[in-house]
Amino acid sequence: MAIINSVMVVFGLTSTLGVNNAIIRLIPEYKKKYPSSSSYLIFKKSFKIVFIFSLISGFVFFISSSFISHTIFTNKQLEFLLPIAAIFVIPQAIMTISNETLRALKKIKLFAFNQLVYSIVFLIILLLLTQLDFNLYNPIYAVFASILFVSVVVVSFVFNFLKKKYRDDKQSVKSKQIISLALPMFMTSSIHLIIANTDIWCLGIMLTEEYVGIYSVAIKLTLLSSFILTAFNGIIAPKFSELFYSGKMSDLKSVAQNSAKLTFWITFPMTVILIFFGKFILGFWGEFFEIGYLALVMLAIGQFVNVAAGSVGLFLEMTGNQNVYRNIVFAGGIINIILNVALIPKYGINGAAFASMVSISFWNIAASIYIKKTFGFSISYFSQIIPCYK
Structure with missing residues (x-):
């Protein structure tokens, strides 16, 4: 299940090609510059x-x-499941672009409702399949069926909603324009995906599975704070784009700084804990897991810097600086890979954690x-509490 999900994430990334991120930038921007019908046109082209x-x-x-099942994972069971998964890459991509359109339109309740519907449909289908025939592959089949069902429902709703609300006009949105904006975002997402897995891959090559397991638990514990930022x-995201292209820079600054302040204070207690x-928390998985304490601390510090800095990446992408952010993340990825390769042989999981902390902080x-040099203000919460940081 985990392997299939990870492979689908990779091919899902190449399916959307960053258009899912670009649409969040474009729809609020075009709604301010042109007639409301531009939202419908952007969605159709996307x-x-x-x-x-x-x-x-x-x-x-x-x-x-x-090739993936035999050569990369050496798992014969995947030979049957992966071709099926490949078919569902299409509805998965359609579902993604439809959901991101709802986000761009600031229909957050509908967006959240769709996520809930997916989970409910998955559980219902899984229960039905299990009642009909107990099979170890039932969870995978339930995922596929849920993707297909929700994608059809969501894309139908978005098309009808936009077509009814926004009538077509002469305003044109070129596919080339969407792709040129989406590609840097796609590259940034790809680099993020590589960085997120580099330490695990390197540990898997250089150390035993036990240490990989300890490190994986430490990562999951520290990622709880980053989920707040993601939420x-x-x-x-659409608010950044809307305010920037409306020329409301003071409001943009306020929204960015207030969100950084809120996420800081929500995640600060989690980091302290x-x-x-x-060490005590890791002990729930067994005494052996306690050796991952130092790695856990470094990973927690890295994620805390990520949250305290605010939504810097999103801010740059929503304000037309996606190429700059791509280059910054690329440099961070190079640092991450170099440090992992250099430190893991000698320091093990602590070396991997240090590499992650440094690259994320960088x-x-x-x-x-x-952002400070370009816009004249900082969105990080540090700038609000440390005078010298301003």
């Missing part, structure tokens, strides 16, 4: 782009499924500095 690329990505996934990003009681601080 849908066509994603559909074409998901067909290509799904086809590549399908024909390479045998806020889902709400404020992990630092002071991390791109957040670098992005914060660029």
Whole structure:
């Protein structure tokens, strides 16, 4: 299940090609510059782009499924499941672009409702399949069926909603414009995906599975704080674009700084708990896991810097600086890979955690500095509590 999900994430990324992020930037921007019908036009063009690329990505996934199952994972069971998964790359991409359109339109309740519907549909289908025939693959089949069902419902709703609310006009949105904006965002997302897995891959090559397991638990504990930032990003992303392209810079500054302040104080207690009681918490998985305490502390510090810096990456992407952010993240990725390769052989999971902490801190601080120099203000919460940081 985990392997199939990870492979689908990779091919899902190439299916949307960053258009899912670009649409969050474009719809609020065009709504301020042009008639409301531009939202419908952007969605139609984005849908066509994603559909074409998901067909290509799904086809590549399908024909390479045998190679992936035998050569990369050496798992014969995947030979049967991966070709099926390849088919569902298309509805998954369509579902993603439709949901992101709702976010761009600031229909957050509908967006959240769709996430809930997916979970409910998954549970219902899983229960039905289990009642009909107990099979170890039932959870996987339930995921596939849920993706198909929800994608059809969501895309139908978005098309009808936009078509009814926004009538077509002469305002044109070129596919080239969408792709040129989406590609840097796609590259940034790809680098983020690589960085998120580099330490695990390196540990898997250089150390035993036991240490990989300890490190994985430490990562999951520290990622709880970043989920808060991700949740806020889902709400404020279209707001950044709307305020910037409306020329409301003081409001933009206020929204960015207030969101950073809120996420800081929500995650601060979580970070303190992990630092002071991390060893005790790791002990729930067994005494052996306590050796991951130092790694847990470093990972927690890295994620705390990520949250305290605010939504710097999103801010840059929503204000037309996606190329700058891509370059910053790329540099952070190089640092991450070099440090992992250099430190893991000698320091093990602590070396991997240090590499993660340094690279995450680097791109957040670098992005914060660029925002300060370009816009004349900092969105980091540090700038609000430390005078010298201003």
